Amino acid sequence: METKSGDRRVRKTKTILRQGLVRLMSEKSIQEITVKELCCECDINRGTFYSHYADVYDLLQKIEEEMLCVLEEMIKEYSLLDVKGEAAPSPIMSSIFRFLAQNADMCRILLCNNGDMAFVEKVKDTVKNKFMSEWKIRVPENDNNKTSEYLYAFIVSGCIGVLQQWLISNGTQTPDEMAALVENLIVRGAANS
Amino acid sequence: METKSGDRRVRKTKTILRQGLVRLMSEKSIQEITVKELCCECDINRGTFYSHYADVYDLLQKIEEEMLCVLEEMIKEYSLLDVKGEAAPSPIMSSIFRFLAQNADMCRILLCNNGDMAFVEKVKDTVKNKFMSEWKIRVPENDNNKTSEYLYAFIVSGCIGVLQQWLISNGTQTPDEMAALVENLIVRGAANS
DNA sequence: ATAATAACAAACGCAGTGTTGATTATTTCC
DNA sequence: GGAAATAATCAACACTGCGTTTGTTATTAT
Numbered sequence: 001m002e003t004k005s006g007d008r009r010v011r012k013t014k015t016i017l018r019q020g021l022v023r024l025m026s027e028k029s030i031q032e033i034t035v036k037e038l039c040c041e042c043d044i045n046r047g048t049f050y051s052h053y054a055d056v057y058d059l060l061q062k063i064e065e066e067m068l069c070v071l072e073e074m075i076k077e078y079s080l081l082d083v084k085g086e087a088a089p090s091p092i093m094s095s096i097f098r099f100l101a102q103n104a105d106m107c108r109i110l111l112c113n114n115g116d117m118a119f120v121e122k123v124k125d126t127v128k129n130k131f132m133s134e135w136k137i138r139v140p141e142n143d144n145n146k147t148s149e150y151l152y153a154f155i156v157s158g159c160i161g162v163l164q165q166w167l168i169s170n171g172t173q174t175p176d177e178m179a180a181l182v183e184n185l186i187v188r189g190a191a192n193s
Numbered sequence: 194m195e196t197k198s199g200d201r202r203v204r205k206t207k208t209i210l211r212q213g214l215v216r217l218m219s220e221k222s223i224q225e226i227t228v229k230e231l232c233c234e235c236d237i238n239r240g241t242f243y244s245h246y247a248d249v250y251d252l253l254q255k256i257e258e259e260m261l262c263v264l265e266e267m268i269k270e271y272s273l274l275d276v277k278g279e280a281a282p283s284p285i286m287s288s289i290f291r292f293l294a295q296n297a298d299m300c301r302i303l304l305c306n307n308g309d310m311a312f313v314e315k316v317k318d319t320v321k322n323k324f325m326s327e328w329k330i331r332v333p334e335n336d337n338n339k340t341s342e343y344l345y346a347f348i349v350s351g352c353i354g355v356l357q358q359w360l361i362s363n364g365t366q367t368p369d370e371m372a373a374l375v376e377n378l379i380v381r382g383a384a385n386s
Numbered sequence: 387a388t389a390a391t392a393a394c395a396a397a398c399g400c401a402g403t404g405t406t407g408a409t410t411a412t413t414t415c416c
Numbered sequence: 417g418g419a420a421a422t423a424a425t426c427a428a429c430a431c432t433g434c435g436t437t438t439g440t441t442a443t444t445a446t
Contacts, residue, residue, distance in 0.1 A: 007422075157353060162346050
């Protein structure tokens with residue numbers, strides 16, 4: 001049996017507030033959402049909110065932090081290379097797209113439209129670090145290459161772009177299809193796809 | 194002689210407010226900036242502000258709109274193809290990077306860190322439309338290809354990523370060098386650079 | 387020079403903030 | 417199961433910024 005940390009009441013309150021914020025953010029941008037409004041929506045006392053969070057941005061940040069945590073854990077379990085040592089980002093991308101599909105509402109809110117730029121930056125950094133740590137072994141001559149940071153910026157931002165497009169357009173492609181598509185773009189190059 | 198539209202007082206007020214907002218946004222995110230604070234910073238009556246803008250977000254949007262206008266005008270003047278009809282995004286990229294260099298402070302604020310996601314989306318759309326309208330002629334078989342929208346999303350987002358990296362890291366490369374680098378990434382592919 | 391208009395100053399009710407103290411309900415731990 | 421601890425609630429508080437108004441002064445266009 002799993003031991004969920006803390007008081008049940010606290011857990012309950014936090015969960016309701018998170019869900020409520022996401023619900024409101026699907027209707028309006030974060031700037032327009034007041035603490036009062038959120039608490040009314042969730043039927044939770046305003047004082048209770050302030051005993052957990054400083055403001056709505058603080059709550060949003062907690063949500064983002066948890067999400068980033070999940071992403072990092074997910075990324076850890078995969079390699080960006082296949083058994084031959086060739087670049088193979090497809091498995092990791094597949095798991096990311098599966099996660100996106102399962103949390104489409106929240107991901108769309110955080111990563112698209114009126115999303116949080118700083119958060120997207122953090123996601124990029126996480127993925128970029130993964131790429132750099134695994135590929136620098138494969139392509140050592142890029143290590144001292146000044147332009148390599150731009151190469152990674154291009155690839156990672158490009159991936160985020162594809163992923164945003166998929167979320168926004170409610171793409172019918174499966175996570176595996178998307179992963180294969182992205183791998184093609186990265187390994188074979190954009191112009192040759 | 195150029196005929197600047199409207200009353201000199203209005204022009205003056207708007208200019209001061211714009212500069213003031215940019216100044217404040219280099220220190221804190223837009224959410225933390227109040228109308229009162231901005232007006233105090235600019236030494237402008239709060240009532241005067243409200244006679245021009247609804248709130249700070251409205252003012253920011255006006256700034257963004259003007260910037261997008263400049264970008265569109267700039268893009269119009271260049272082609273994405275060379276005389277042989279081959280893909281050659283370098284000239285257009287070069288002009289974009291020159292513009293970024295000249296307006297680095299503002300661009301960094303709007304496009305990086307705590308920037309406005311919706312604005313970046315608009316920039317992407319503008320560039321993406323340019324790409325699609327010129328390249329669909331060159332690669333007609335991609336027209337009915339469902340994956341082509343992802344291809345463009347990848348390329349355009351990748352470009353924005355490089356450009357953000359250059360702004361954030363205060364890159365020493367010249368606009369022309371950056372343009373050549375981006376052209377390489379697009380035409381030859383990321384993995385072959 | 388005159389009429390139009392923009393910027394200013396001061397004041398207004400209003401809404402949301404963040405905090406407090408007292409009360410009730412739930413949970414933990416023995 | 418019962419006592420102590422802790423969380424959620426409610427009502428009230430002063431406070432800050434909002435958005436608007438009215439009357440006055442300064443600047444502009446013609």
